[in-house]
Amino acid sequence: MNINLKTSINWNTLTVLFVLLFLCLPTLKAQDILDKLQTEYNQFKPTDTDRFFATGKLAQAMFFNQREDEAFALLRKELINANKLSDPKYAAYLNTVLAINQLIDEEETNSRQTILKAKALADRSKDIEIKGYVYYGYGWILAREQQEGEAVKQFMISLSYLDQAKESNTLNNRKANVYKELTSIYANWNEFDLQEKYSKLALSLAIKQKDPMTIFDSYMLLGYMYEQQYLENSNDIKYRDLAEEYYLKALDTYMEQQDSMPIPSNLAFVANNLSNIYFKFYPKEYEEKAKQYAELAKSKGLESKQYNLVASSYGIMSEMALKDGDTKKAKEHLLSSLIEINKGQVQDQQILLSIYQTLSHISEQEGQYQEAIKYYKEYINIFTSIYDQEKLNISKRLEAQYEKGKQEQELKTLQLEAEKKEQQIQLMAALGIQQKQDLENMKLIQDNQSKELALSKLTSEKQDQELRMSRLEAKNKAQEISNYQKEISLKDKLNKYYIALIAAALSLLALLLYAYRQRSKHMAQRENLHNLAIEQERQHAKISMLTALLDGQEQERARIARDLHDGLGGLLSGTKLQLSHLNDQSSIDFQSKMQKGITHLDMAVDELRRVAHNLTPDLLQKFGLEEALNDYASRMSNEQLEIDVQFLHYSKTLNLEQQLLVYRIIQELVNNAIKHADPSQIIIQMVEEDNQYHITVEDDGKGFDYKNLSRNKSAGLINIQSRVEFLKGNLQVQSDIGQGSSFEISIPKSKQL
């Protein structure tokens, strides 16, 4: 019996790792570390500035060992000392540590104030590394306040400082911390490439630091990241193989440095993950490997008393048993898993969930429904308890993604604004230059003017002198001159009157002329309009007359054709049938004479058909324009003349009346060509375009001189022209003697007649 579980079950244990780190590290080594830091701190003299850095480390260690009050007190005390120093970097550093601790202690407002203070201090400082640290702290706080977008910005600033700083162990640790923060934010944002980049940077730093524990962690994180990526893109086995590669590297790191590894359960942890991927993602040949690693995980887990890991390895084994169809063994493994997991203090809820779910399924398959219900209830209990947590996580992630989007938008707006401002600045600069030029121009003009003024002053002075001189000279001739002047002024006046009179007369004349012109123009316009209206009226009358005429004509033709075709045709056929039958029975001599008459009857039927068809294309109604024209073309074709009919993109959108008109136009054109041009080929082409139909009738006959057509011949064309006009179309004729003729007709669409 094979049991397939629809829900995915996860025996993977990354979350366990973090729980373990938090739980185990302090209990195993914390006291030692605390003591070590305390002594280090005590070594420094009160004047030694390095003491402040020792203070930070000690305060943090105290804080993680539930000695929060002591930590805060120590920080406050040293802050007072640091504030006295001229270099602000120490105060900046201590404020950052304080802000982080305040946030962990849930004093969010205080934390915010403290970190802003630290930032202000750091901005004044010249120490690059401290600047980097303070911005890291600011990012750290923002990230925990769900402002991940803002946090990334601060981390980037921090990295830009740290990259410039002198390399040291502390610096590398700080960088590694920034990488870790970025990795987890990008993981939240599903930015796989960036997550991969910072994970790898963290790994290379860890390798540089030669700390096996950090290296192991980095490998595990990368392995887990690729495993998750493979779960999302399961068609790309590259990720699966990368996950394997990094897990194996983690395993190697552990094996090589077994002695210096502080947490023995890590081996069980990596073994579990390896077993899980071999079992789930790899082909069947890897099952043995999966089993080996599960066993390894179990034994190492037991050794290190990490029961979650033991439970997880049992879980994988039970799933393997299930796959082999051994439900009994699977159940055994699950029960062991349940026992093991309950030995520990903290149970991994995901693993518990998986255990109960699988147990419930197996019981159900075995038919033990009561047991199945029991397990299922357990499953539901755990599920509801973690569901709330998950919901919270999802909302956090959504918020983070929203934050990211918002940040991108803000950035765009900022860029836009910056561009706009730059443009404004350029505009202002241009304006400035223009104004300056204007000013210079003004100055120049002013100069000129003042010079001119001086000149005119001089001239006026000179004139004054001259005047005085002439007055003196002219004194004795004054009388004479005054008489003379009077005479002149009289003449002047007269002249002025004359000029004014003439000007007035001229303008009056011009005015009259203009008025007259306007009036005659207006009259002409009115006349034109009137003529146009009359012409239009005539056109209308012509069209309606033509419609009536065409209609009547067509109806009459159809009636005659029907009578001919059906009536006379049938009669002739019947006559022929009887005659030919009679003929069979008569003498041979008589037969040959009679046969002649019968042949004539056949010819009569053919002629009758031709006449009827020409009268009315009865195919048109039933089969449409294309078939009717095809039939017409094939009837008119013979050994000397080939008529080709092409319909392109035609979708049968013309109504019957329009089709008949087009048919008649083409018929007339083809008949004309046959009658006058003696062609060997005629092309009839109908193309439907977006807004119009385009009809071409072209022959390779004699051609004609279109412009000098005799009245007689042009009558046929006028007939065609009026049909085209009736369709609101346009006819173009292209013909030259010896070149054949081409008639192109375009008819606009969607105009109902």
Next chain:
Amino acid sequence: MINIAITDDHPLLSEGLKNILAQEPDLNIIGCYPTAEALSEALKTTRIDVLLLDINLTDANGLELIHPLLKKYPDLKIIILSVHNEYAVINSAFQEGAHGYIQKNASIDEILLGIQEILTGKKFRCKQTQQIVDRKNNTELKSVPKLTRREKEILAEAALGLTTIQIADKLFISPHTVESHRKNLIEKFKTSNLSSAIKMAYDYGLIREITA
């Protein structure tokens, strides 16, 4: 005995035909019916093997009768006997399911041959009808497309590598028109692009110059 019915609104033809066919020993003329209605009344009571059916009846179109009749009487064989010699009509008759098509001015021997042929399960066309169908098939087979003068001009310019705009400028027509001709050419040559059309036109000798 083969039961035969004639449906034609011309007494002269149907009576004449009846008299002639009656002389054949293995044919039994059931009757002549001038309308579709009279025919369907007769079919209710009498078994008919072969129906000679005219197209232009006073109360119906013979083509439209074929399908319903065959649906109701699947064993019935229908020969269309008509003055119509248009391909579209012939084609439509066979599409509706007719078994034979004979022109009214065919000889009596052809009618008798037609009755024999369709009873063996074959389709039958009289000589004239066969000629019309053959001619149609021949014209469809010809492969060289017929081009108008304008199309030849445009194809020749395009073959020299000119763009739509350049061709439009050179021939004093709108680019839109050139574009429309392009589409038509592609359809006429049944290719997917103009350069294949140019290649084919060159092979057929429709254009003389080509720049690769």
